[in-house]
Amino acid sequence: MRIHVKNSYSVVNPKKAIDSFGTLTTPHMFTRVFGEDTWEDGWIDQRHSIELDPSAFVLHYAGNVFEGMKAIRTVDGNVNIIRPHEHAMRFNRSCDRMVAPEMPEPEFIEAIDALVHIDNGFVPDSNEGAYCYIRPNIIATTPALGLNPPAEFLFYIILSPSKPFFGANPAPQSLLAVDQARAHPGGTGQAKTGGNYAGSLLFKKRARDHGHIEALYIDQNQVTETGAANFYMIKDGVFITPPLNGFEGKSGVILQGITRKSILEILPDLNIPVSERAITLDELLTGITTGNVTEMGIMGTAAVIQPIKTIAYDRGTYTVASQQLGTITSAVRNHLLNIYRGIEEDKHNWLHPVTAASLSMVYQER
Numbered sequence: 122m123r124i125h126v127k128n129s130y131s132v133v134n135p136k137k138a139i140d141s142f143g144t145l146t147t148p149h150m151f152t153r154v155f156g157e158d159t160w161e162d163g164w165i166d167q168r169h170s171i172e173l174d175p176s177a178f179v180l181h182y183a184g185n186v187f188e189g190m191k192a193i194r195t196v197d198g199n200v201n202i203i204r205p206h207e208h209a210m211r212f213n214r215s216c217d218r219m220v221a222p223e224m225p226e227p228e229f230i231e232a233i234d235a236l237v238h239i240d241n242g243f244v245p246d247s248n249e250g251a252y253c254y255i256r257p258n259i260i261a262t263t264p265a266l267g268l269n270p271p272a273e274f275l276f277y278i279i280l281s282p283s284k285p286f287f288g289a290n291p292a293p294q295s296l297l298a299v300d301q302a303r304a305h306p307g308g309t310g311q312a313k314t315g316g317n318y319a320g321s322l323l324f325k326k327r328a329r330d331h332g333h334i335e336a337l338y339i340d341q342n343q344v345t346e347t348g349a350a351n352f353y354m355i356k357d358g359v360f361i362t363p364p365l366n367g368f369e370g371k372s373g374v375i376l377q378g379i380t381r382k383s384i385l386e387i388l389p390d391l392n393i394p395v396s397e398r399a400i401t402l403d404e405l406l407t408g409i410t411t412g413n414v415t416e417m418g419i420m421g422t423a424a425v426i427q428p429i430k431t432i433a434y435d436r437g438t439y440t441v442a443s444q445q446l447g448t449i450t451s452a453v454r455n456h457l458l459n460i461y462r463g464i465e466e467d468k469h470n471w472l473h474p475v476t477a478a479s480l481s482m483v484y485q486e487r
């Protein structure tokens with residue numbers, strides 16, 4: 122892919138303090154238009170507003186697909202993207218579901234590399250867990266109110282230097298278990314598309330209004346996940362997380378989390394037994410009451426791994442005995458962050474270095 126760069130400038134030590142997730146931005150963005158069945162060249166320009174016709178498909182029918190991944194600076198200063206191939210594959214699976222054009226995986230990754238390379242100065246030091254969040258997004262721009270597969274799309278990438286969602290040393294939090302579906306079997310739950318998230322906000326708000334960080338979706342007594350992170354519990358020393366193929370033959374309910382996948386890959390390295398199997402709400406609440414469930418948590422790019430101490434459900438609260446991070450949760454968390462930061466060996470090949478060498482950028486004067 123040819124990438125044109127215009128109006129670019131470099132900032133070596135941005136001075137703004139990073140104290141949250143997703144609020145700071147970097148100076149540049151990547152854009153690429155799809156129309157007449159082809160992808161045009163890519164552009165890197167200063168971050169700017171997007172002009173859309175008021176009838177653009179995305180504004181009415183939520184035609185979009187997005188991804189969320191990280192660039193992290195290792196302790197010796199190099200910048201790596203975490204598992205971009207996995208994100209590219211998930212992006213394209215989501216695009217298929219939402220009738221958006223796929224982007225060839227090497228081009229998706231090259232676009233990210235190019236933008237992160239140009240805004241490299243905004244990838245923070247990774248002490249305290251800071252990183253640069255990468256948000257690719259594709260929106261259907263076709264101006265027509267008829268509900269038909271759109272033909273025109275805009276793909277763009279923006280970056281946001283961030284801190285982990287729940288802080289560098291996350292205190293255990295509580296979830297509100299709700300008998301609601303974030304996604305429906307056979308629906309769009311395995312696609313990262315905006316409507317899934319907009320639809321979940323009512324329950325997130327309800328949870329927040331009662332002092333919980335998120336809703337935990339219970340579908341016919343089965344524990345699924347939260348609005349933007351996968352769930353696990355430690356029961357009798359085993360790390361247990363619901364399977365992605367749903368339950369009773371139903372698929373598409375739980376998002377195929379890449380942090381979840383990474384954690385399942387490192388658990389054997391840490392000699393922690395693991396099981397991907399269905400968890401009923403009864404099993405979870407009983408296990409907390411009897412003390413067999415010793416730790417719980419949620420996993421995702423923004424949260425990394427966040428311990429949960431309490432599940433609130435139907436006027437009851439169920440709290441695990443340990444109010445701390447938990448031995449297994451903290452071992453997994455440290456191991457993951459140490460691999461990201463280049464302290465532990467990257468033996469599963471998750472880190473993708475950002476180097477100028479592979480980039481086909483054409484610089485243009487103003």
Ligand SMILES: Cc1ncc(COP(=O)(O)O)c(C=O)c1O
Pocket residue numbers: 189346347348349350351375376377378379380381420421422423
């Ligand atoms: C619904 C949902 N579940 C789980 C996750 C965790 O996925 P990942 O680890 O790839 O960020 C996310 C975030 O992307 C999500 O939106």
